[in-house]
Amino acid sequence: MRTEKVMGSGQKKESLAAEVRSLFVSNIRDYAMYIALAVIFLIFTITTKGLFISSRNLINLVNQTGYVAVLAIGMTLILIIKHIDLSIGFVAGFLGAVAAILLSNGWNVWLVIPTVLACGVLVGVYQGFLVTKIQVPAFVTTLAGMFMFRGLLSMVTAGTGTIIVRDRVFLQLSNGYIPDLPWGANFDFHLLTMLVGIGLVAAMIFSQVRHRQSLIRYQFKTNSPTIFAVKQVALSVIIMVITWIMASYRGIPWTAVIVTVVLLIYNFVLTKTRFGRHVYAIGGNAEAAELSGIKVNRVTFLVFSSMGLMAALAGMLYTSRLASATPTAGLGFELDAIASSYIGGVSVGGGVGRVTNTIIGALVIMSLTNGMNLLGVDISFQYVVKGAIFVLAVAFDITTRKRAKA
Amino acid sequence: MTKDYILEMRNITKEFPGVKALDGVTFEVQRGEIHCLVGENGAGKSTLMKVLSGVYPHGSYDGEIVLSGETQAFRHISDSERQGIAIIYQELALFPELPIYENIYVGHEIMKGYVIDWNEIKVEAAKLLKRVGLNIDPNTKIKDLGVGQQQLVEIAKALSKQVDLLILDEPTAALNEEDSANLLDLLRELKSQGVTCILISHKLKEIVAVADTITVLRDGTVVTSLDARERKVSEQEIIKHMVGREIENIYPARDVTVGDVAFEVKDWTVVDPASGREILHNVNLNVRKGEVVGLAGLMGAGRTELALSLFGNVPGYDIRSGEMTLNGKRMAFKHPADAIENGMAYVTEDRKGNGLVLIQDVKFNITLPALEKLVDRVVVDDNEEIKVANDYRESFDIRTQSVEVKVNTLSGGNQQKTSLAKWLFAEPSVLILDEPTRGIDVGAKFEIYSLMNQLVAEGISIIMISSELLEVIGMSDRIYIMSEGTITGEIDAKDATEEKIMAMATKTVEEAV
Numbered sequence A: 001m002r003t004e005k006v007m008g009s010g011q012k013k014e015s016l017a018a019e020v021r022s023l024f025v026s027n028i029r030d031y032a033m034y035i036a037l038a039v040i041f042l043i044f045t046i047t048t049k050g051l052f053i054s055s056r057n058l059i060n061l062v063n064q065t066g067y068v069a070v071l072a073i074g075m076t077l078i079l080i081i082k083h084i085d086l087s088i089g090f091v092a093g094f095l096g097a098v099a100a101i102l103l104s105n106g107w108n109v110w111l112v113i114p115t116v117l118a119c120g121v122l123v124g125v126y127q128g129f130l131v132t133k134i135q136v137p138a139f140v141t142t143l144a145g146m147f148m149f150r151g152l153l154s155m156v157t158a159g160t161g162t163i164i165v166r167d168r169v170f171l172q173l174s175n176g177y178i179p180d181l182p183w184g185a186n187f188d189f190h191l192l193t194m195l196v197g198i199g200l201v202a203a204m205i206f207s208q209v210r211h212r213q214s215l216i217r218y219q220f221k222t223n224s225p226t227i228f229a230v231k232q233v234a235l236s237v238i239i240m241v242i243t244w245i246m247a248s249y250r251g252i253p254w255t256a257v258i259v260t261v262v263l264l265i266y267n268f269v270l271t272k273t274r275f276g277r278h279v280y281a282i283g284g285n286a287e288a289a290e291l292s293g294i295k296v297n298r299v300t301f302l303v304f305s306s307m308g309l310m311a312a313l314a315g316m317l318y319t320s321r322l323a324s325a326t327p328t329a330g331l332g333f334e335l336d337a338i339a340s341s342y343i344g345g346v347s348v349g350g351g352v353g354r355v356t357n358t359i360i361g362a363l364v365i366m367s368l369t370n371g372m373n374l375l376g377v378d379i380s381f382q383y384v385v386k387g388a389i390f391v392l393a394v395a396f397d398i399t400t401r402k403r404a405k406a
Numbered sequence B: 001m002t003k004d005y006i007l008e009m010r011n012i013t014k015e016f017p018g019v020k021a022l023d024g025v026t027f028e029v030q031r032g033e034i035h036c037l038v039g040e041n042g043a044g045k046s047t048l049m050k051v052l053s054g055v056y057p058h059g060s061y062d063g064e065i066v067l068s069g070e071t072q073a074f075r076h077i078s079d080s081e082r083q084g085i086a087i088i089y090q091e092l093a094l095f096p097e098l099p100i101y102e103n104i105y106v107g108h109e110i111m112k113g114y115v116i117d118w119n120e121i122k123v124e125a126a127k128l129l130k131r132v133g134l135n136i137d138p139n140t141k142i143k144d145l146g147v148g149q150q151q152l153v154e155i156a157k158a159l160s161k162q163v164d165l166l167i168l169d170e171p172t173a174a175l176n177e178e179d180s181a182n183l184l185d186l187l188r189e190l191k192s193q194g195v196t197c198i199l200i201s202h203k204l205k206e207i208v209a210v211a212d213t214i215t216v217l218r219d220g221t222v223v224t225s226l227d228a229r230e231r232k233v234s235e236q237e238i239i240k241h242m243v244g245r246e247i248e249n250i251y252p253a254r255d256v257t258v259g260d261v262a263f264e265v266k267d268w269t270v271v272d273p274a275s276g277r278e279i280l281h282n283v284n285l286n287v288r289k290g291e292v293v294g295l296a297g298l299m300g301a302g303r304t305e306l307a308l309s310l311f312g313n314v315p316g317y318d319i320r321s322g323e324m325t326l327n328g329k330r331m332a333f334k335h336p337a338d339a340i341e342n343g344m345a346y347v348t349e350d351r352k353g354n355g356l357v358l359i360q361d362v363k364f365n366i367t368l369p370a371l372e373k374l375v376d377r378v379v380v381d382d383n384e385e386i387k388v389a390n391d392y393r394e395s396f397d398i399r400t401q402s403v404e405v406k407v408n409t410l411s412g413g414n415q416q417k418t419s420l421a422k423w424l425f426a427e428p429s430v431l432i433l434d435e436p437t438r439g440i441d442v443g444a445k446f447e448i449y450s451l452m453n454q455l456v457a458e459g460i461s462i463i464m465i466s467s468e469l470l471e472v473i474g475m476s477d478r479i480y481i482m483s484e485g486t487i488t489g490e491i492d493a494k495d496a497t498e499e500k501i502m503a504m505a506t507k508t509v510e511e512a513v
Helices: A002-010 A014-026 A028-047 A055-080 A088-104 A109-134 A138-158 A168-175 A182-186 A191-217 A225-248 A254-272 A274-284 A286-291 A296-322 A333-343 A355-375 A379-405 B045-053 B077-082 B100-105 B118-131 B147-160 B177-192 B204-210 B235-243 B303-310 B336-341 B351-355 B362-374 B382-395 B412-425 B442-457 B469-475 B498-505
Strands: B005-016 B019-030 B034-038 B062-067 B070-072 B085-088 B165-169 B196-200 B213-218 B221-227 B261-272 B277-288 B292-297 B318-326 B329-331 B344-347 B430-434 B461-465 B478-483 B486-492
Touching: A014 A028, A014 A225, A028 A355, A028 A379, A055 A088, A055 A168, A055 A225, A055 A254, A055 A274, A055 A296, A055 A333, A055 A355, A088 A109, A088 A138, A088 A296, A088 A333, A109 A138, A109 A168, A109 A296, A168 A254, A168 A296, A182 A191, A191 A225, A254 A274, A254 A296, A254 A355, A274 A286, A274 A296, A274 B362, A286 A296, A286 B351, A333 A355, A333 A379, A355 A379, B005 B045, B019 B034, B019 B045, B019 B196, B019 B213, B019 B221, B034 B045, B034 B177, B034 B204, B045 B062, B045 B077, B045 B085, B045 B165, B045 B196, B077 B085, B085 B147, B100 B118, B100 B147, B118 B147, B147 B165, B147 B177, B177 B196, B177 B204, B204 B235, B213 B235, B221 B235, B261 B303, B261 B461, B277 B292, B277 B303, B277 B318, B277 B461, B277 B486, B292 B303, B292 B469, B292 B498, B303 B344, B303 B430, B303 B461, B336 B344, B344 B412, B351 B412, B362 B382, B362 B412, B382 B412, B412 B442, B442 B461, B442 B469, B461 B469, B469 B498, B478 B498, B486 B498
Parallel strands: B034 B196, B034 B213, B085 B165, B165 B196, B292 B461, B292 B478, B344 B430, B430 B461
Antiparallel strands: B005 B019, B005 B062, B062 B070, B213 B221, B261 B277, B261 B318, B318 B329, B478 B486
């Protein structure tokens, strides 16, 4: 959507067209992802006669994407440093069940959430220990974890079967919306949501302008003012459209808030801190990283711990969404998370990837699930479609990278 | 005069980005001779052989290859093998876990219908082993053989392919005297059986002993071709042709007053836990403030292992004994991070393998070892980073459009300058350079040497590991020579000659002790 706009205005002037072309060529990987998402949205909107694009369904999509997005963010780091974690599906399932059990035993929800998150970190610590200290390959460590946590999930749900969750606060996690301001009742939309949207647009434009100014001050290459402006307008429109969709329904879902916070933290750590640099350096060349004084084992250990934390969070989001813990919760989550990361541009060779793009990857995967569910497509066929999209994305990624090198 | 040429390479020119590796080389080999190819590292010997064998396919170079009168256009190494050319590289290409017979016939197994005829292979392998003078059971695994024996297996493998033209790239570099002598005898034996042989070697004594013809390459061109059958060619004559240019021009002079001992290693003994072998034995060395100490030796002498074991011991060697002192303090580094923190830096010999993060840009690489210098509380200051990187780009003359260019697009010399910049950003007091000019062109070498001079003038101590003897002699104040994990000699650079260093570098442990 955004790309078409940029292309349209580029035809006016020759030099502008050239700039757009070079922008397009150098960012083809990212743009392809947005285009894919737009095409998926378009196809489902048409085939479901508009049902897909309805506020209700889009909010549903956000809630559905939440747990996968959280897992995919953790997985992105794992994949950047050239490891893998196959256990997270059942780790999430198991920890979700643990949360349900603790709640049904009368624990306070504000005690349950940190306890389960801590359990997630413990799982990550255990797997990180095996991978770094004992040097068991991550594939083996986490495959074993997949077995064990699947078993543990079955064990804790064996007596009762499905465990129902009734705690109101906990259910809000994946089914609730942020409250409105006291005087919001005077409007026929969710006032706080609109204000947040407007605030976001303002913050985005402010930070973009500041970034551009610093680029100019250091005399680095910048886009032409036209393209810069078009980009800001396009992004603002997109944010406002999304805001309006949410505001005209029931406001911002708590899931969106949680995912955004996680995303902002991880994006900050990866792009702005030393730890983030070390992650990319290890993925790019672990030996060189080690000889540059980076403690590869320590970073790897932390990345696995963070993965455990994210698995715990995802498990609780999923349990909250279903309002229950089931013996099959978590089945295949790791595949969605891995696929989201790769579709979002994590390189199969390691060392490359952004959590912000992983979120788009997660949206692609979950839009497919959501849309096909609306159409009543058989679940077996859904797997085939998702697998095909996944392998296409990676094949495209590899070919564009090869061309960039030549 | 009509000579019977098995091989004529005419006017071969091969260019890499930024470097002309071969420039109009014409190289002719007569049938049944031992033809030696000599030249400094980087003179183009290996490139020429890669052109011949098809590693660089036809079309990627200019010129013509004529084999026994027929023009050839090899697209792949298998094309040249089919024409009876076999090449044996410095780094052996054997499978350590497989037995000898399987290694000899891998890739061209003797078939009976659709299955491999293992019995026939074993019988033939035994015959070949006899021919190369290796009296050993063909069922033995490669990993149980010595380096010299492995070399012979490589030759047996070449012979199994009905080879007419055998190319050996520094076959004796890692061999001791006895194994080397055996190998040379074998070459003479093969010659009498009609096999033509091209021998690439740095060991001039051997060349003088076996060569029929000696071709000298320098900077990608043929300097001369000497007929050693007509008259005896001396080592001095070869060296004169190899070096050719004024040495003073290649190694810039420096005027630095050498200070106190900055770094010292005593009785350093290290065991590789994987093999249980002692890889370093009682190594003692020191370097003074403002001094360049050369560390010479043959491939496998243990120089890189020494550097790695000192610099935080990444390979996880078992350090049995020894102590190191840096700026007056005793040190024991558990990780390169400790070494860096205490002012030590190590520029690896393999900048692509373990030196640089190739998929990242110049600034990322330069700031990596000392990123904390750019951190404001927790955030890395991107703008400051670009400034720092740009400063190094200018002062080191790293030729790139911007510091945001990926390192894998730079030429070897510019990559090496990036490696150096990276380590100088960490502000070391002792800098270990491992083969600092490997694979870069003469101009870039000169720049690296000038940088080294500038650094010692600022009070940094440099330990330079190098296999280029002329470089060691030209750049060092003092030279240590290593062989088989021990220091076999120490010599002042003023008194050093290639011959003296080579004599010490080929000493075996028994001789040294």
